[in-house]
Amino acid sequence: MPKPREVVLPPTPRSAGRSIDESFTALPLRRLADAALARARALGADHADFRYERVRSASWTLRDARPAGSADTTDAGYAVRVVHGGAWGFAAGVDPTEDGAARVAAQAVAMAELSARVIRAAGTEEWVELADEPAHGERTWVSAYDVNPFDVPDEEKTGLLTAWSERLLAAEGVAHVDASLLAVQENKFYADTAGTVTTQQRVRLHPQLTAVAVADSGEFDTMRTIAPPVGRGWEYLTGTGWDWDAELAELPGLLARKMAAPGVEPGSYDLVVHPSNLWLTIHESVGHATELDRALGYEAAYAGTSFATFDQLGTLRYGSPAMNVTGDRTAEHGLATVGYDDEGVAAQSWDLVRDGVLVGYQLDRRIARLTGLGRSNGCAHADSPAHVPVQRMANVSLAPAPRGPSTEELISGVERGIYVVGDRSWSIDMQRYNFQFTGQRFFRIENGRLAGQVRDVAYQATTTDFWGSLEAVGGPQTYLLAGAFNCGKAQPGQIAAVSHGCPSALFRGVNILNTTQEAGR
Template identity: 80%
Template sequence: MAQTQGHPQTQGHTPPHAHEIDPAFLALPLRALADAALARAKALGSDHADFRFERVRDASWRLRDARVAGAWDVTDAGYAVRVVHGGAWGFASGVDLTMDAAARVATQAVEMAKLSAKVIAAAKIDTTARSASGEGWRWATGGRVELADEPSHGEQTWVSSYEINPFDIPDSEKTGLLTEWSERLLRADGVSHVDATLMTVQENKFYADTAGTVTTQQRVRLQPQVTAVSVADDGDFDSMRTLAPPVGRGWEYLRGTGWDWDGELAALPGHLAEKMRAPSVEPGTYDLVVEPSNLWLTIHESIGHATELDRALGYEAAYAGTSFATFDKLGTLEYGSPIMNVTGDRTAEHGLATIGYDDEGVQAQSWDLVKDGTLVGYQLDRRIAKLTGLGRSNGCAFADSPGHVPVQRMANVSLRPAPEGGPSVEDLIGGVENGIYVAGDRSWSIDMQRYNFQFTGQRFFRIENGRLAGQLRDVAYQATTTDFWGSMDAVGGPQTYVLGGAFNCGKAQPGQVAAVSHGCPAARFRGVNILNTTQEAGR
């Protein structure tokens, strides 16, 4: 069932197995470009300026029935200058690696800020105007830009925790492993087709600002995934995917460090065969035991996005809407049951959103979002932290490319397990008389306030009198965010904790994509509404 993976590390420390920064990245004129850009921005009267040089290499492979069906290897490189001038943001980017070009980009950023200041002044926007209903606050998107204080960190280097850089592995070994896995599944009874994919990323960033912080960082992450498809003689079909999450690890992950690939691939055909002959679920109210491989996505959608403070203030609505967890509810909203404790964390070892310093020069931190069931915190960048009077940013600014401005992005948002000695998965199941055990994510739907939702999964098992009693099909669980988390009556111990996540969290316009992890234990929920998806679809 659940597999243990990773524990938070001490913030600001270089992870174990740390590598040197890629020499090819260090050979670029990073400091000279930054010096030229920041000097020009200061000379033009900027209150703040930062320079970011970014190089992101993204390589992926896809196999269909053990044959290569697609591959790419793309590098995006360039630099950006962001300024606060006259109380307004300015931003520009470039690719010309000369000092004169960097200075011109800084000049363009200042000119953009001057134009923005004129627009804001003409609009006469009140940044703390009461909403028409008189409830809560409407936070306008204009107003004078001020940033929360952050100490200068001097010169810092940080490399994520991995053993073998996947880009040091020959492509033939990558496709060879995916081929071997695919062929292993294709030999199994009942498996008609197999899709296998591998996504790998190496991200390098150099950051410098006028306060004196200079950071050079390197992150590696990868996502392997294998899907088996079964097609019956009568035309019925279904699929089942590996539950292994994407991780901030290296090639060692595919060799068995952090996940039992041989065990999962061996079990997959049997699970799929059982699913094909499983009965359709009877809709109704059931107790649930939800595995981390499914629960991470519910956390992402109903807690992760809802506690992004720019959404809660109404600054942001792209992709995931705003939030029911509005700023006036901070400290009072009963998000869930008293055993619910959720952290935002930019320091978790192997986390996809783990960093040393964010794209505003803020050191990575871990903090409480939900404590004993109550909303106590949000995810912040420097402007939002200053605007709301919440003090220091907790390091949630990120841009996915040199051509994009940093925006407030999600940390590794995780549900904390019970203390050592806490329940096992078997203990959680043993406390259920009539319920369903849920494993693996699939489809989901949630409203634009992150409140009303339904989720499906990869595998559903009936629980009868504390024991698993075979698989079910066509299952979706439905609830409101506060009802669902309020129904949680038990969380598993640390041995059930797994760090799940995704590569493709979308936000902003123009759209940006960020990778993020969500750790959680297995957890039990009482009296959750279960839908039959086939009946709901009218079939």
């Protein structure tokens, strides 16, 4: 089995000068960690780590330019995880005292001892061991943003959403407008018995507007903004990173033309897929499929398995030679970007698919050691202090061609096809192999030119057929980092935010369904 290419590791993840929230650093984080780790060592743990986490999540929603709801919640506490007797132990608490932290550590060790007895009684010999990771000392990391959205008055947030909603409502044919904004500030403190101590802060935003049209017949449809959720601050809504004026200006016209558009004729078409749609296909068919815990069967009880099994590493023809996909914890503004993961592993970038061939997986420290792949690439994450870290998705992205074509040039090479923009619904099987995706906007391509919208489009394929039909990817000028706040995994369930970058891309001979006709069968 060929060895995956060595990961690319920046010497020290940097935070561009931003500082950690003082209300977080004022907490007795080191004292709690020292007490917990000392107790775990005294009780014989082979490894122990302490994680204090505070996650503030807020949302604002408007319906027809009027407030429809808001929320502002904070989840805070700490957890201790140990390896003892070849088994995991985990416990969480909220008592902010050294004695409380020590008690939680003792509970984690007791759980490991019980788990070890149960495992041995069951006859398994799978001991928990962790891949080596250098001790990083004390490190601080803050994500890339200019203005923390929680420093902006709520009146300013709802005022901007109101103004945008009123602008859309004033347009002909728009009957209703839904507007929402989600904001998260995530603070984590981590310390382990090897000597790594990290303090981190991540900020992310997800703004969204949806315009609704209703015909006299009662028929209705929607058109949503394609601006992606991002690891940015308030500046994202006021001019940096997205042209909101242009997006809002074109939305009513796109909706009106969609209402008048004919349904698609099913059949085989060439597709040019915009990154605002393709990111979700990458997420479902590549991102989840290359989580190695899934490929090994550890997610089978809940979220499925993977067709990209471990025995195919280095040989599986995932797609065409134009397909180059990376896992990346370092991408600027990425939703899954960190300085260090929840096992103290430094952020990295590495290949998953190279020239169309599967060459890597996403790993945490246990899976890396279990499979002999060497070092973890930093994919352990927990979404709250009450949850144990599990293997979670990095920013999984399709690389553009260095001097590749524009989207218009990709379209010009298509005689009969469809141009797909924006994500909507999706469906994929438990092995991440058979899938179907829809979108926000579909345009006919005739003789290399756009020829109006069509409706009710879904593209359907198997993962390897779809990526095998990839003929060309656009250049860097077509690249967009999109993603989602709510990727789900594990039992008990956890969610994680993750981004997927990609250029526009051309696929040949993809099966197209008419969703209205399919629903009527």
